[in-house]
Every structure is written in structure tokens, then in C-alpha cells.
Amino acid sequence: MLDVIGVSVAFDGRQVLDDLSMHVDRGEVVAVLGASGAGKSTLLRVIAGLLTPDAGRVLLEGVDITDRPSHLRRIGMIFQDEQLFPHLDVAANVGFGPRMSGWPAPRIATRVEELLDVVGLGGFGERRVDRLSGGEKKRVALARSLAPEPALLLLDEPLTGLDRELHDRLIVELHDVLRATGTTAVLVSHDADEAAALASRILYWTDLQPV
Amino acid sequence: MAGRVDRHRAALSRGRPNQVPRWFVALVAAAPVLFVTVFYAWPVATLLWSTLDDAATGSPFRHIAGIVWFTVWQAALSTALTLAVGVLPAYVLARYSFRGRRLLTAATLVPFVLPTVVVGAAFIALLPDSWHGTPRAMIAAHVFFNIAVVVRLVGSMIALIPHDLVGAARTLGASPMKAARLIVLPLLRPALWSAAAVVFLFSFTSFGVAKLLGGPTNPTLEVEIARRATQLGDVAGAAALSVLQLVLLAIVIVWTSRRQRHSSVELQGAAAPRRPRGRSQRRLVVCVCAATVAIIALPMVALVTRSFRVAGDWSMSAWTKLGTTEVRPGAGLGVDPLASIATSLRFAIVAAAIATVVGFLAAAAINASPRAGRVLDAGLMLPLATSAVTIGLGMLITFDTWPVDWRARWWLVPLGHALVAVPFVVRALLGVLRAIPADLRAAAATLGASPIRTWWEVDARAMRRPLLAGVGFSAAISLGEFGATTILTRSGTETLPIAIGRLLGRAGALPQAQAFAMATILLLLTTVLVVASGVHERAGIDA
Numbered sequence A: 001m002l003d004v005i006g007v008s009v010a011f012d013g014r015q016v017l018d019d020l021s022m023h024v025d026r027g028e029v030v031a032v033l034g035a036s037g038a039g040k041s042t043l044l045r046v047i048a049g050l051l052t053p054d055a056g057r058v059l060l061e062g063v064d065i066t067d068r069p070s071h072l073r074r075i076g077m078i079f080q081d082e083q084l085f086p087h088l089d090v091a092a093n094v095g096f097g098p099r100m101s102g103w104p105a106p107r108i109a110t111r112v113e114e115l116l117d118v119v120g121l122g123g124f125g126e127r128r129v130d131r132l133s134g135g136e137k138k139r140v141a142l143a144r145s146l147a148p149e150p151a152l153l154l155l156d157e158p159l160t161g162l163d164r165e166l167h168d169r170l171i172v173e174l175h176d177v178l179r180a181t182g183t184t185a186v187l188v189s190h191d192a193d194e195a196a197a198l199a200s201r202i203l204y205w206t207d208l209q210p211v
Numbered sequence B: 001m002a003g004r005v006d007r008h009r010a011a012l013s014r015g016r017p018n019q020v021p022r023w024f025v026a027l028v029a030a031a032p033v034l035f036v037t038v039f040y041a042w043p044v045a046t047l048l049w050s051t052l053d054d055a056a057t058g059s060p061f062r063h064i065a066g067i068v069w070f071t072v073w074q075a076a077l078s079t080a081l082t083l084a085v086g087v088l089p090a091y092v093l094a095r096y097s098f099r100g101r102r103l104l105t106a107a108t109l110v111p112f113v114l115p116t117v118v119v120g121a122a123f124i125a126l127l128p129d130s131w132h133g134t135p136r137a138m139i140a141a142h143v144f145f146n147i148a149v150v151v152r153l154v155g156s157m158i159a160l161i162p163h164d165l166v167g168a169a170r171t172l173g174a175s176p177m178k179a180a181r182l183i184v185l186p187l188l189r190p191a192l193w194s195a196a197a198v199v200f201l202f203s204f205t206s207f208g209v210a211k212l213l214g215g216p217t218n219p220t221l222e223v224e225i226a227r228r229a230t231q232l233g234d235v236a237g238a239a240a241l242s243v244l245q246l247v248l249l250a251i252v253i254v255w256t257s258r259r260q261r262h263s264s265v266e267l268q269g270a271a272a273p274r275r276p277r278g279r280s281q282r283r284l285v286v287c288v289c290a291a292t293v294a295i296i297a298l299p300m301v302a303l304v305t306r307s308f309r310v311a312g313d314w315s316m317s318a319w320t321k322l323g324t325t326e327v328r329p330g331a332g333l334g335v336d337p338l339a340s341i342a343t344s345l346r347f348a349i350v351a352a353a354i355a356t357v358v359g360f361l362a363a364a365a366i367n368a369s370p371r372a373g374r375v376l377d378a379g380l381m382l383p384l385a386t387s388a389v390t391i392g393l394g395m396l397i398t399f400d401t402w403p404v405d406w407r408a409r410w411w412l413v414p415l416g417h418a419l420v421a422v423p424f425v426v427r428a429l430l431g432v433l434r435a436i437p438a439d440l441r442a443a444a445a446t447l448g449a450s451p452i453r454t455w456w457e458v459d460a461r462a463m464r465r466p467l468l469a470g471v472g473f474s475a476a477i478s479l480g481e482f483g484a485t486t487i488l489t490r491s492g493t494e495t496l497p498i499a500i501g502r503l504l505g506r507a508g509a510l511p512q513a514q515a516f517a518m519a520t521i522l523l524l525l526t527t528v529l530v531v532a533s534g535v536h537e538r539a540g541i542d543a
Helices: A040-048 A090-100 A105-118 A134-146 A164-181 A192-198 B002-014 B022-057 B061-095 B101-113 B116-126 B135-158 B163-171 B176-204 B208-214 B221-232 B235-262 B278-306 B317-323 B337-368 B370-385 B388-398 B412-435 B438-446 B451-462 B464-480 B483-488 B496-505 B509-532
Strands: A002-011 A014-024 A029-033 A055-060 A075-078 A152-156 A185-189 A201-204
Touching (some): A040 A075, A040 A152, A075 A134, A075 B163, A185 A192, B061 B176, B061 B221, B101 B509, B116 B278, B116 B464, B116 B496, B135 B176, B135 B278, B163 B176, B176 B235, B208 B496, B221 B388, B221 B483, B337 B370, B337 B412, B337 B451, B337 B464, B370 B412, B388 B412, B412 B451, B412 B464, B438 B451, B451 B464, B464 B509
Parallel strands (some): A152 A185
Antiparallel strands (some): A002 A014
């Protein structure tokens, strides 16, 4: 489903990704486990098309998408700090993806309701996003990234920065949502427990790049 | 419970099946709106106009309306073009890090601190003769002058939008254009509005640029007010137009501040600028930087170059003859270039002294009593919101009867300059004073310092540096002030900007070149003062 082949990225002469390769099958939830600051976010950005690699290819379902712009990749992403659109309400945030794909309005509305129910935020549609709690923001971000039915979902440290209790509860919810929607996902994390709880397979950062 | 109420509210406001359609509301409202417009607004407007008409201004309604209309549309067009030109440099400077970024950011602020006469002279030097005395020359100069406002206000907002927010939109299927339109633009709207408001106000009340470049056939309100007061001796007509201008300005200010309040979203944190990656980003940065440098540098280069050209030949004569009698006919309109430099320097010293002392006392007072201080603060800011010509006109009308018959006193001109400079001094000082932690004063007190001693040791010491900056900046303002000076100036004590304006109005190649030479001198003096006082780092606009 997803193949990353020999990807390299350097920032200001510092090699962040060096000849990195990995493979993900359809329906898998793969966790990439590595230390903070290792370059895991950079890898997700390359897969999402937000960053052009200096070398290497990215293949989605066998098709080379390395030079395809982000908005044509159908790869969703949940950012570490959510990045909800502050000027839009919850419903408009969740409906943004379907709107970009040109869905008709009634279908967008149904999809938004459906996803808000899935993440346990039914009736939150007209709330302002800056009034939400940390856990609610994570859930909106999850609903938003799933709304346009992405072929692949990327999660950047999805549960970092939450308090213990919320963290544990969201792990279960996130696990269930990913399984229920049959989403293929790559998540990066520095927390081994989190990775084990969410993923069907764990990849270690140090194994992805030749030494 | 709260959740259920919210859900009900959401359900209520979503579908509104029983609401009457919009067109029906419009239809019903049309009649009363028409009624009020025809029988109230129109007569009242006519009444207002008629007081401004013949009796007060000595010219027919049509003429005044034409001037107002021209002033409004040139300001609107200047604003639109400034935003269009300024947004790209604002974006590149806020988003990308590259060598020379800080220098370029500082350079974009240069036009803003230049005296308007220098900008006017520089555009006369730059533009072909066919452009002289046309609205487009004036509008081009307004754009040059105001780019700093956009780079500052819009750029600081762009710097707050996280890179990943746009990334999030992209991964959700938004093309770059759509992400810009649906995410970046709405978030920038408050900054765009405030930048537009500032540029509009500056262009609306622009005097130096409008007078030198707009030509006599296209006067703005400000130019017309000055023309009536100085050339036609029609002080009453000038005053009536000033009132009209104040009313129009008040309307614009109220309306734009409403708009700004409407569309504000909070953004926290800052997105650090990144190195450009890939060919297209590098090309964008290089092209925008080159274009920005060209826009800023070309007028000034043209100005300096043209001061060395007389009648199509390279020549130093404009510079060497600055002190000779050739351009000193001795008549009422004679211009003595060297004497005007001396006058300007003398006025600048006096104005800086007044502005610094008043500003220092005001800042100390404002800081000492927060509540009454706010009134004083607002009162001292008022001269900034009033056009310079209006200030001069007000002084001219007020100070001509006993016991305040000061119209002929030389110090009235530097006093007017100080009035414009005081708000900047106060801003600079207050910024420092408010940054002093209260505990510092408490510490001094516990160490045995009396309140006055504490004030001297803590507050007065902290004010030293901004005070020096204030001296330099007020001197720079005084050197370049043109609007109030035009009204108040008396023959024999012409300042540098007045002399430049007169020389540019003369026929012949030599006076032109001399005007460029004098504008070059003014450019250098202002630059030295502004750089020395370090205001380029904390430019006047956010002061």
C-alpha cells in the first residue's frame, strides 16, 4: 500500500533522514517508534507531500507520488498540535476535507454528524474550536482527518501533551475508531506503551535507515 | 445538562424552515429606507453642503464635491495598490529566513520615515515628464511611502500563522490557492483591515506628495485647504474644508475600527521563518527581494543622480551654486538654499527640545496616574489623527489676536513640529516605563530610597535611552514637516522642505537640479537622525 524507498532529507546541511525505507500494507496500523527529535515528523511530512525529499521515492498503491502535490494524495494527517482552523467552527473544520473534494452540502452535513458521533462529540458542530478542551481538540482533529475518507492516515505523536487519564482513555478510543473505520495508518511516537496499544506492527526508527 | 442545552441551541439555529426569505425582508425594508434617505439624509446632507457652498468656500458645490471625490478615490486606489504590492514582501520576509532578511526588513521601513517632500522630489526625479502632475504619479509615491505599513502590520500577522495550519489544509485536499483563500486570508483579514485603514488615512491626508506630484489641476482636500489659506487668503473657506475633512476622517476611523473588531481570531505562538526549499521557493524569495529592493532604491537613486544633472549634462553646478545669488532674486518668493538649511536645523533643535521636555513630563505623568493618564495619553495622540495642514491652519487662526498674537513669532513653526513629535516621544518612553517591574521600585524603597529618589534612580534612569531616541526622532520629524509649515511659514524663515517645494515649482533646469540636491541633503540628514536614534528597529507605526 505505502512504500517509502531510500528517502533522504537534509536541513541546513544536517542530515535528518538518510536513505530511509519502509513498507505498510493495507489495513495495517503501523507505529514508528523512536526518540524525540529523531526526524519522525519529517518522515510523515515527506509522506504527506508537505516536504520534498532530496532523494528517494514515495509510492502509494504502487504509484509514484513523490512529485504529486499534497492535496491530490488522499493522505490525511493529524498534527501534534491539532492545527484546527481557528476561524471555523467544529462542523466547518470537520467538513473542510469533504468540501475540498467537492461533496454536495447535504452529504457533507451527514458525514460531519456521523464522524462527530464516532469521536463522541455529537452536537458540538457549532462550537468554536478555541473553546474546546485539549481532549476535544484531539477528537475534532481525528474526525477532520477521517472525514474526506483518506487512503492513508498519518498521526504525529497523537496523544502527546495530554494528562495521564485522558491519554489512556483516548488510546482506547483511537484504537477503536481506527479499527472500526478500517483505516490504514502510520503513527509516530516516542512512547513504547502507546505504540503497542495502538499499532498492529511496530517499526523501530533505527531499523529504517542503514547505518 | 449543558450539553443538552447546546444541542438544542444548535438544532434551533441550523435549519430555519419557518424563517421568511431574505428577499422578502429586503422588500419590506425598502420603503422605510427610501423614506429616511429621501426626506432626512438628503436634506441634511444638502444643508451641510450648502454651508460649505458659496457662502463659506466661495466656490460651487460641484467643485468641492469633485475635490472630495478625487481625494477619496485616489486614497482608495493607493490603498488597494499598496496592499497588492506589499503583501508579497510581507509574506516572504515573515515566512522565509535568508541572508540579508533583517537588513531588507529594515530597508522596507526607510520610505516611511522619509520626509514627504523627499518622496515627492524623488518621484519627480524618477518618473518621465509625462507623468508629472498626474494622479498616477501621486498614487505611485503613496504606494512607495506606505509599503512599510503593510510589511509591518500584515507581516507580523503572517508570522503568527503556523506552517502546519496550511499543511493541514493541504492534506485535507486544498490546493495552494484554496488554502491561501480559505485559511490564510480569513486569518489575515484583521491585519489587512488595519493596514488598509492606516494607508487610506495617510493617502487621504497626504500633503507633500499630493502637492508636489498631483499638480494644480488635481488637488486633494488637504492641498486645496493649504492653497486657499496661503495663496488665495481665503482662511474661512480653508477652515470650512478642514471641518469637512475632519468629519470624513472620523467616519473612516469609526467604520474601520468596527470592521477590525468584527473579524478577529486569536492566534498564539509564532511560526519561525524557514529556509526556502526547492527551486520554486528559492526563486520566489530571490524575485520578491530583488523587486522590493528595486522599488525602495530606485526613487532615491534617481533623486541623487538627477541632482548631478543639469539640462541633460553631468554637472556639479546645482551643488556648487547652492550659496550663490543666482537663485536669490531677493523678491518675496526668493529662495535661499543655504539659509533654509540653517533655519531647518535651528527649528529642529528647538522642536526636539520642546517635544522631549513635554514628552518626558507627559510620560512620567501618564505612568504615575493610570486613569487620568489615559486621557492625557489620548489627548497627546490627537495631533497624529489630525492632518498637518489642519494643525497649522488652527494655529494660524487662533494665534492672531491679542493677547496671543503670535503669528509672526518664529517659534510658532517649531512649536507645531513639536506637537506632531510629542506622541512618538511619549510612546517610546511609556514602552520602557511600563516594562519596569513594580518590584524594582519596591526593592529601591526597601533599601531606603524615598519615593522621589526611587523615581530618579529607577524610572528616570530607564528613560535615558528612549529619551535620546526621542530627541533624534523629533528632530527628524521637524526637519521633514511640510503641511503645518506651509501654512505657518513666513518669508525669510523658509525651512528646507519649503525651499525644495518652491524650487520644484520654478521653471528651468538649474532650480530643479538644486531641489534634488537639497532633497538629497534632507534625505541624508533624516537618515542619519533616524538611524542614530535607533527608531528603525521599533518603527513609528506600532508606536
